[in-house]
Amino acid sequence: MNAAPHITSEQLAAYASNEADGDLRAAVEQWAAADPANAKELEAMLRAWRWSANAAAVPDVDVDAAWQKVQARIRGNASGGRVLRMLPMRRFATWLAAAAVVAGLFIAARILLVPGAQDWSATAQVVHTVLKDSSRVVLSPHSEMTASIGERRSITLKGQAYFEVARDTTKPFTVKAEDVLVTVLGTGFEVSAYDTSATIEVKVRHGHVRVQAKNAELDLLAGDAASYDRATHRLTRVALPSSVVWGDRILQFEEAPMTEVLQRLETIYGVSIELGNPAIGTCRLTADFDNESIDRILGVIADTFQITVKKDQRGHYSLNGDGC
Amino acid sequence: MELALIAAGDAQALEQLFKAHYRPLCGFALSYLKDADQAEDIVQELFVRLWQDREVLSIKTSVKSYLFTAVRNRCLNALAVKKRMRPLDEETDDMVMGEERGEEELTERAARVQAVIEGLPAERRKIFRLSRNEGLKYHEIAERLGLSVKTVENQMGKALKTLREELADLMPLALLGWAMWEWFGSGWG
Numbered sequence: 395m396n397a398a399p400h401i402t403s404e405q406l407a408a409y410a411s412n413e414a415d416g417d418l419r420a421a422v423e424q425w426a427a428a429d430p431a432n433a434k435e436l437e438a439m440l441r442a443w444r445w446s447a448n449a450a451a452v453p454d455v456d457v458d459a460a461w462q463k464v465q466a467r468i469r470g471n472a473s474g475g476r477v478l479r480m481l482p483m484r485r486f487a488t489w490l491a492a493a494a495v496v497a498g499l500f501i502a503a504r505i506l507l508v509p510g511a512q513d514w515s516a517t518a519q520v521v522h523t524v525l526k527d528s529s530r531v532v533l534s535p536h537s538e539m540t541a542s543i544g545e546r547r548s549i550t551l552k553g554q555a556y557f558e559v560a561r562d563t564t565k566p567f568t569v570k571a572e573d574v575l576v577t578v579l580g581t582g583f584e585v586s587a588y589d590t591s592a593t594i595e596v597k598v599r600h601g602h603v604r605v606q607a608k609n610a611e612l613d614l615l616a617g618d619a620a621s622y623d624r625a626t627h628r629l630t631r632v633a634l635p636s637s638v639v640w641g642d643r644i645l646q647f648e649e650a651p652m653t654e655v656l657q658r659l660e661t662i663y664g665v666s667i668e669l670g671n672p673a674i675g676t677c678r679l680t681a682d683f684d685n686e687s688i689d690r691i692l693g694v695i696a697d698t699f700q701i702t703v704k705k706d707q708r709g710h711y712s713l714n715g716d717g718c
Numbered sequence: 719m720e721l722a723l724i725a726a727g728d729a730q731a732l733e734q735l736f737k738a739h740y741r742p743l744c745g746f747a748l749s750y751l752k753d754a755d756q757a758e759d760i761v762q763e764l765f766v767r768l769w770q771d772r773e774v775l776s777i778k779t780s781v782k783s784y785l786f787t788a789v790r791n792r793c794l795n796a797l798a799v800k801k802r803m804r805p806l807d808e809e810t811d812d813m814v815m816g817e818e819r820g821e822e823e824l825t826e827r828a829a830r831v832q833a834v835i836e837g838l839p840a841e842r843r844k845i846f847r848l849s850r851n852e853g854l855k856y857h858e859i860a861e862r863l864g865l866s867v868k869t870v871e872n873q874m875g876k877a878l879k880t881l882r883e884e885l886a887d888l889m890p891l892a893l894l895g896w897a898m899w900e901w902f903g904s905g906w907g
Contacts, residue, residue: 446835
């Protein structure tokens with residue numbers, strides 16, 4: 395019996411999972427009979443197999459999103475990690491800025507519409523609203539939204555909006571923008587579907603969403619984005635840019651060049667910022683700002699790169715120092 | 719080592735520790751709580767506390783066993799709170815001590831199994847689940863994931879071996895006795 399062949403854990407797993415054919419079954423049993431140590435090994439593998447019977451149905455755990463939450467809390471972000479963000483698409487950044495200048499309303503235009511109303515629209519302003527289920531929406535300029543909140547939570551969107559969805563796994567939350575259907579499995583994300591754009595974009599700040607368009611489907615996690623091409627009907631995964639503005643006043647920079655950062659700040663806060671030393675423009679900033687004032691943001695930047703900030707009376711700022 | 723770095727205020731060390739253990743810890747907590755959101759909350763809360771208390775924390779065991787013990791205690795506390803909040807008529811106070819104990823052991827074991835599975839590399843975990851929990855045949859798994867049957871076999875072998883090794887201390891003593899008998903027996907043979 396010592397001639398019994400060696401049996402690998404692969405073969406034992408096949409045996410346990412009922413994948414072994416007659417020959418392998420016989421070989422495993424012969425192997426176990428040949429030596430009590432083998433029998434013990436087989437027994438232990440079968441036991442491990444039995445024990446794992448009911449280990450089903452663990453929902454997808456999003457480790458990165460969870461880490462972001464923990465990180466927000468240990469950094470002392472006051473609001474318990476409820477972050478609200480949104481991004482005007484790059485190609486629309488200029489257009490949005492222009493609209494803001496014309497309307498003069500981009501800064502802190504907050505309108506809470508009558509509760510119970512089903513339709514929202516934003517003209518030149520950003521509209522902040524809270525839906526019946528406590529989900530929060532930031533509707534970008536020139537956008538319209540219809541919300542039906544009941545057993546199902548269904549949103550129809552034209553234009554762009556950022557959603558912070560109240561968790562309720564029994565009531566699915568979906569956003570429909572033309573061909574694209576986004577199903578929320580987690581929390582904060584943005585849908586950008588301006589009809590002047592060739593694409594429809596979905597970006598996820600945290601949580602987990604599923605995007606469906608025609609026959610394609612993508613699952614997006616925090617930091618992921620997807621783009622749907624209206625002409626080719628193709629849905630593809632794309633990268634988030636290095637600087638993102640979620641909602642109207644929440645800024646996320648990831649290794650973003652200072653020149654880009656300052657441009658963003660000028661647009662959003664309606665200020666002008668000048669570089670005393672062009673070398674500062676090459677510094678790269680990684681930081682999150684959640685509804686901070688421009689003074690505070692520039693203060694943080696100054697501390698980070700050891701530069702100084704001067705502000706004159708007309709809200710004009712200049713940055714001086716060595717740069718990076 | 720990791721803890722020394724964390725105590726010194728190294729947030730990256732905390733991140734590494736978090737990313738290495740988060741999934742298994744959530745699986746572990748889920749077995750107790752049966753509520754995925756609550757399981758995640760408890761594990762996150764633990765890491766926040768670990769960071770806040772980093773300077774005063776003294777951990778004598780391994781970090782891993784500290785984390786699992788802490789999560790188990792937090793889960794049991796959460797369950798105790800839940801139980802207290804349950805309407806009285808739902809209480810089943812006729813539960814015999816022994817039964818409760820047996821149940822506790824079963825829960826602990828289920829939690830350990832869950833944690834080991836959650837700790838497997840992503841692809842291996844997926845394959846194992848499809849086989850064990852969804853009852854798919856190897857060739858079906860291979861087709862679904864675009865892999866060869868050989869890869870599935872291989873990954874299943876590794877997964878089951880990990881389970882058996884990580885759960886060795888839960889295997890009945892009879893086996894251990896037998897193992898020792900074997901040891902001495904082979905020494906004489």
